Amino acid sequence: MPRQRFMPKFNTEAELLNHQLSGLKWTVAHAYSGSPVYRAKLAAAGVAPQDIQSLTDIRKLPFTDAEDLKDGYPFPLRAVPFEKIVRIHSSSGTTGRRKNLCYTQKDIDDWVHFFARAYEMAGVTPEDRVQIAVGYGVWTAGVGFQLACEKLGAMALPVGPGNVDLQCQFLVDMQSTVLCCTASMGLLMAEEAKRRGLARKINLKKVIYGSERSSVSMRKKISELFNGAELFDITGLTELYGPGTGIECPDHDCIHYWADYYILEIVDPHTLTPVPDGEWGEMVVTTLCKEAVPLIRYRTHDITRIIPGPCTCGSIMPRHSRISGRTDDMFIFRAVNIYPSTIDAIISDVSGLGSEYQIHLSRDASERGVMHLIVERADGVHDRRSEDLAVEVQQRIRKKVLVTPSVEIVAYGTLPRSERKSCRVFDTRIQDPIV
DSSP states (O other): OOOOTTSOOOOSHHHHHHHHHHHHHHHHHHHHHHOHHHHHHHHHTTOOGGGOOSGGGGGGSOOBOHHHHHHTTTSTTOOSOGGGEEEEEEOOOOSSSOOEEEEEHHHHHHHHHHHHHHHHHTTOOTTOEEEEOSOOSSSSHHHHHHHHHHHHTOEEEOOOSOOHHHHHHHHHHSOOSEEEEEHHHHHHHHHHHHHTTOTTTOOOOEEEEESSOOOHHHHHHHHHHTTTOEEEEEEEEGGGTEEEEEEEOTTOOSEEEOTTTEEEEEEOTTTOOBOOTTSOEEEEEEESSOOSSOOSSEEEEEEEOEEOSOOTTOOOSOEEOOOOEESSSOEEETTEEEOHHHHHHHHHTSTTEEEEEEEEEEEOTTOOEEEEEEEEEOTTOOGGGHHHHHHHHHHHHHHHHSOOOEEEEEOTTOSOOOSSOOOOEEEOSOOSOOO
16 A cells, blocks of 8 residues: 555654654744743743653643633634744634634644644545535635535535535536535435435545534444444544544544644643553643644543544554543534533523523434423513523523524423532433443
8 A cells, every 4th residue: 555645754652752752842942932921921830941851751841721721812822933833723612712722833734734734644646536524714624525526536526514405406407426514414414415316426435524523323324324434533623733644444433633743641630640552531632843832731621532542544643533522611513612601601691591501412313412401481471472582592592692593481490409509501412322
């Protein structure tokens, strides 16, 4: 098998580890000299760049978190002069200040390179036609998928999200061979293709999906409806460049991640101490060459585990399991990061509603994601206002959060009270294994 164009030239694990140590030393020195915030954090932890002499010294470094990005808005953790910044991206979060990330041209080039590697690992070639059905704008998804596709040399079809009629038209007319989307969008398109009788008219071979968890049964259904198309789970987050930071290989044995661009640790989310390979914990990442906003031990709050040993595909790149959940209260619905506090703020601003609510996430008979919101009326508010209150809440959430839940208004005192922290989110979308 010929060497892949975008894979590193490492032949041994020792070479990869040496590369990581060199990158770790550079990142700490770069952050220390370029970012006053990082310099203060490192000083508070009693660590100087010269203290990093081995990969285990990473444990001396302080953690960073989403709050560091929000506190430094609008240019958090910036470690280069403004004249070197060529682009800004922003997270899809819906609470408080957005997490803005700056990019130098090298950051963009590195991202496009390893994203092209992800396409390459999935078996995409310049002969493919790649239909990109993810969001464009300040989000990293659309432009990331497109630039990497063009870097690889494949044909990019930047349709964007939604617009099912256009998606179906492109699948037929353009004979797209690869569809890039969220898992929910993939299922929607697969069902639409079947409903419209397009199965024999399309030429889809692969579905590359990300941004939300999917179960084994959901993946199987998408593949079956798309005539046996091969599915690839792609990972990434805006803080860590964007999507494309890892992908499953054709042997479909979890996620290969690009350890030449970042170090991945798995820690106990309560003690923040490392856990042995194979044990579940919180993913923490440290970049090795990111210029504008380097990340030092950034807590992603994603739950996964490192898979020990080599993969049957032969790649030297290490692996982690598919994301199984979160350590905070954020949930992802239709590719949007949502915090219950955002829903809380919307409800609190509607006159006639009480403070108690529940968010129920499920899948309908067609496996599509459903959000059902149950909210109490305020004490003394008559039932005849329920319909209007439900419409108002639904409209405000659609405007603020960009998703549309079903809303049920119930009488004051209906929902359970607890002397401990109330459970707000009930997520039953994943009923079977994710691996």
